[in-house]
Structures are given as C-alpha cells and as structure tokens.
Amino acid sequence: MSKRPEVEVPGVKSRPCYGSVQLQPRARLHLFIYQPDAQAQLQPLIESVDPSSCLQFEVAGTALAPALVDALQSAPLASAIYLAGDESFLWDMRNLVRGNGFTERQIAMLQPLNSARRVFCTHCYTLTEGVTHSPMVCSGCQRPLLVRDHFSRLHGAYVGVQINAEDPEDLPQEEPLS
Amino acid sequence: MSADKIEVRVAAIAQVAPLIREFRLEAVDGVLPAFAPGSHVVVEMPAQPRPHRNAYSLLSDPRDPSAYRIAVRKQEQSRGGSLFMHEQVSEGDLLKITPPANLFTPSWYAKRHLLIAGGVGITPFLSFLPELRRRGAEFELHYLYRGSQTGAYSDELAAELGSALQRYDSEQACRCDLGELLARQKPGTHVYICGPQSLIDGVCSTARELGWPEDAVHYEAFAAPAPGNPFRVELARSGRVVEVDSDTTLLEALESAEVDVPNLCRGGVCGQCATRVLEGSIEHRDTYLSADDKARQDCIMPCVSRAADDRLKLDL
Numbered sequence: 001m002s003k004r005p006e007v008e009v010p011g012v013k014s015r016p017c018y019g020s021v022q023l024q025p026r027a028r029l030h031l032f033i034y035q036p037d038a039q040a041q042l043q044p045l046i047e048s049v050d051p052s053s054c055l056q057f058e059v060a061g062t063a064l065a066p067a068l069v070d071a072l073q074s075a076p077l078a079s080a081i082y083l084a085g086d087e088s089f090l091w092d093m094r095n096l097v098r099g100n101g102f103t104e105r106q107i108a109m110l111q112p113l114n115s116a117r118r119v120f121c122t123h124c125y126t127l128t129e130g131v132t133h134s135p136m137v138c139s140g141c142q143r144p145l146l147v148r149d150h151f152s153r154l155h156g157a158y159v160g161v162q163i164n165a166e167d168p169e170d171l172p173q174e175e176p177l178s
Numbered sequence: 179m180s181a182d183k184i185e186v187r188v189a190a191i192a193q194v195a196p197l198i199r200e201f202r203l204e205a206v207d208g209v210l211p212a213f214a215p216g217s218h219v220v221v222e223m224p225a226q227p228r229p230h231r232n233a234y235s236l237l238s239d240p241r242d243p244s245a246y247r248i249a250v251r252k253q254e255q256s257r258g259g260s261l262f263m264h265e266q267v268s269e270g271d272l273l274k275i276t277p278p279a280n281l282f283t284p285s286w287y288a289k290r291h292l293l294i295a296g297g298v299g300i301t302p303f304l305s306f307l308p309e310l311r312r313r314g315a316e317f318e319l320h321y322l323y324r325g326s327q328t329g330a331y332s333d334e335l336a337a338e339l340g341s342a343l344q345r346y347d348s349e350q351a352c353r354c355d356l357g358e359l360l361a362r363q364k365p366g367t368h369v370y371i372c373g374p375q376s377l378i379d380g381v382c383s384t385a386r387e388l389g390w391p392e393d394a395v396h397y398e399a400f401a402a403p404a405p406g407n408p409f410r411v412e413l414a415r416s417g418r419v420v421e422v423d424s425d426t427t428l429l430e431a432l433e434s435a436e437v438d439v440p441n442l443c444r445g446g447v448c449g450q451c452a453t454r455v456l457e458g459s460i461e462h463r464d465t466y467l468s469a470d471d472k473a474r475q476d477c478i479m480p481c482v483s484r485a486a487d488d489r490l491k492l493d494l
C-alpha cells in the first residue's frame with residue numbers, strides 16, 4: 001500500500017531515516033497529530049483530503065486530550081495517521097498509537113522538526129531531552145556522554161555512553177548533532 | 179533438510195474428519211523443542227525412490243512438550259506425501275522432522291484477532307488458541323469446511339469456544355459473507371487466514387477494498403507443490419546435471435543429488451531456498467518474489483517453481 005514510514009540508513013544500523021510522506025489513498029479517516037510548530041509541515045497533506053474524513057489534533061506537552069484518546073479508540077480499521085513534530089514526539093506518538101492497535105503501515109512520520117535528540121544514558125537510564133551537541137552531560141548522573149547514532153524505538157532516544165571513562169578530563173571537542 | 183533433524187515415533191493416529199488424520203509424534207530421545215503458535219515442521223517420509231518431505235502446522239498446545247500433533251488431509255492429486263501419511267504410516271513407525279519454524283505468528287500488537295480457517299487450514303489456529311486464551315486476548319474463529327471431507331475438531335471447538343466460533347459447512351448451504359464479516363470488525367483487529375488460495379485471495383481483496391492496512395492481514399497457504407513438466411538442470415559450479423521428473427520438485431531433485439539448499443516452508447513462501455539462475459526461463463510458482471523480481475528471471479524458489487522450458491542453469 002504505502003511505503004514504510006521509516007527505513008534504515010545503510011551502514012548505521014538503527015538510525016531511523018524519514019522519507020517523504022504520501023497520503024494513504026484507501027484510508028477512510030485521516031488523523032493528523034502534531035506539535036504546535038509542526039502543523040505547517042502537514043498542511044499540504046491536510047489540504048488534499050476531504051475535510052469530512054480528516055481529524056486534526058495539536059498536542060502540546062505530554063498530556064493527550066480526551067478527544068484524541070477517543071478518536072484513537074473509535075477510528076475505523078481503515079485509518080491513516082500522520083505525525084509531525086520533533087523526533088522524540090514522533091516516536092512517543094507512534095508507540096502510543098501502536099499500543100492502540102494501529103499497525104506500522106498505518107503510521108506515517110514526517111521529517112523531524114529539528115535535529116534535537118532525546119538521549120538515553122546507558123549508565124543511569126535517565127532520558128535527557130533536546131540534546132543538540134555531543135558530548136553532552138547526562139541530566140541524571142552528570143557523566144559526560146558521547147551521543148551515538150544507535151536509536152531505541154521504544155524510548156524514542158539515542159544511546160549515550162560515557163566517554164573516556166579513565167580520564168574524564170580528556171573530553172573530545174563538542175560537535176553539533178545532525 | 180540439514181543435520182538437525184529430530185527422530186520421532188508415531189505414538190497415535192486418529193481419523194479426525196473423513197479425509198483428515200491426526201498424528202501424534204513423540205521424541206525418540208530427549209524432549210521436543212518448544213515452539214511458538216503457528217509453527218510448522220517438515221516431515222520426512224521414507225518413501226522410494228526418494229523421501230517425501232511435506233510441511234505441516236503443529237496443532238498442539240505450544241506449552242505441551244510431550245508431543246507434537248499434526249493433521250494431514252488426504253490429497254488424491256498430490257505427489258504422494260499425504261497419501262503416504264494416510265496409507266503407509268502406522269502407529270509405532272519412526273519418522274524424521276525438522277525443528278519447528280514459524281512463518282505465521284499472532285501479532286501481539288493487535289487488539290482483536292479474527293481467525294479464518296478453510297478445511298485443514300484449521301491446524302495452525304489450534305496452536306494459536308491456547309496462547310490467545312492464556313493472554314485473555316479477544317478473538318473470533320470462523321471455520322469454513324465441507325462436512326463430508328473436512329471439518330476436523332469442529333464439535334470440540336464449538337464446545338470449547340461457544341460464541342467465539344462460527345462454523346460454515348458449505349454442504350449445509352452455510353456460507354460466510356466475507357464482506358460483511360470484515361466490514362463489522364472493530365479498530366485494532368488483525369485478520370489471519372489459513373486455507374486454500376481462493377479463500378486467502380478473497381479475504382485479502384475484501385480487506386484491500388475496505389482500506390485495511392496490509393500489515394493487519396496475515397495468511398498462510400498450505401498448497402503442496404504441483405507437478406509439472408520434466409526438465410534438466412545444470413549446476414554451474416560443479417558441472418553436474420540433475421534431471422527433474424514431473425512429480426518431483428526441483429528442491430527434491432537437488433536433495434536427491436545431495437546438493438544442499440537451505441529451506442524452511444517448502445511452499446514458496448519464506449524465500450529461504452532462493453537460488454540464482456544463470457540460464458533458462460523460469461515458471462515462477464512462489465508467493466515470495468515480487469512481480470519485478472520474477473520478471474528478471476534470475477532467481478528461483480526451487481521448492482515450488484520449475485523450468486518453463488526443458489532446462490535451467492543454476493549458480494550451484
């Protein structure tokens with residue numbers, strides 16, 4: 001039917017890659033779920049569907065509006081879901097939607113809004129949001145972490161590992177993440 | 179089949195429908211490996227001039243390590259595997275099987291499971307049911323059969339499942355309206371089909387028309403490879419030539435010639451046996467390769483597919 005929403009980048013095993021998103025032509029209901037700044041990204045898709053078969057939800061923060069919860073529970077089997085926002089939002093929503101019984105192919109993720117990453121510390125398991133540079137400091141254990149391209153779909157996060165455990169003074173230069 | 183075959187003893191045989199027999203297989207040594215719902219094994223039957231090897235779904239409870247149970251439908255037009263099971267195998271006989279492999283497993287993301295079985299296609303679902311019930315999963319089973327031939331376990335299932343089972347005996351003019359059945363399914367439902375290709379095609383096209391996502395539709399075909407014209411294969415690496423007669427599959431002919439080709443389903447589904455073709459045109463009969471792959475004519479699934487003419491040259 002449609003392309004898988006994400007494919008693997010060759011060589012880097014688990015970094016998700018976001019292709020272009022097309023409307024799923026056979027869907028009876030199109031649900032657009034986005035963060036406040038990401039609606040513009042979805043606009044061309046939204047405009048191409050009949051308003052009577054389209055629902056839009058803006059999600060700020062982590063709380064889901066009861067209307068969205070209802071919509072997910074009552075959406076027909078022939079529904080398509082389109083997600084836009086930053087990368088951790090995309091994966092949190094995807095996991096939530098999957099938990100409601102939607103399949104992989106029903107969910108399309110747009111290009112993340114920015115390059116900020118959520119990082120999962122492999123030492124204390126704390127998640128640090130909005131990381132833009134590597135190395136970074138873990139918000140849980142304060143260890144200096146190197147941000148890897150290894151991505152956990154469950155956490156919507158990249159793995160952070162302590163650099164140079166013997167000599168924490170000897171840190172590599174900070175570089176922006178792409 | 180590779181070296182890790184398991185030797186089993188036929189502990190019991192039961193006629194479970196006019197054309198279906200059940201075989202209870204127990205390990206000769208040690209215990210049988212655990213398996214996941216929907217798994218199958220390939221049974222090797224000591225026939226002459228070459229063994230038959232057919233894949234059968236395990237229908238026992240996956241948590242029961244004491245035996246595997248399989249059910250075999252007698253296919254008069256088949257190349258002999260099912261007839262051998264029906265006519266030559268007795269209690270106490272020894273057979274060889276592969277360890278269980280699984281190509282048809284429940285999706286545990288689903289909110290509900292709609293199971294559709296046709297005839298002997300009930301078998302994989304018998305291993306689904308104990309697991310679905312242990313997990314408290316919501317499901318319904320729709321069972322289509324012809325009372326004078328198949329319909330195995332139908333009364334036991336009715337007693338056990340109550341309203342979660344719908345039976346359709348086509349000889350009692352009881353038909354299943356697939357359009358209506360699929361249209362009333364709730365969100366989060368996955369559908370599983372095991373049965374003849376016509377049933378699988380019917381459900382798949384109905385689901386597509388309704389706009390269901392493709393990955394909510396799961397199926398397993400159990401068609402045995404059909405006979406075809408005889409042909410000859412040349413093995414490019416060894417320079418050998420192998421003849422394939424009309425009742426033998428290419429995979430079987432290669433096995434008889436002791437050429438090892440990995441395989442799992444022996445039904446053109448899994449893609450394990452993919453072999454490169456250097457010359458000759460292929461009659462594709464598998465459901466694994468895409469239409470584009472097939473058109474390239476450079477790869478064959480020897481478990482079901484054959485030469486379109488009288489020869490093939492393989493990269494073996």
Ligand code: FES
Pocket residue numbers: 440441442443444445446447448449450451452464466479480481482
């Ligand atoms: S063994 Fe599965 S496709 Fe041939």
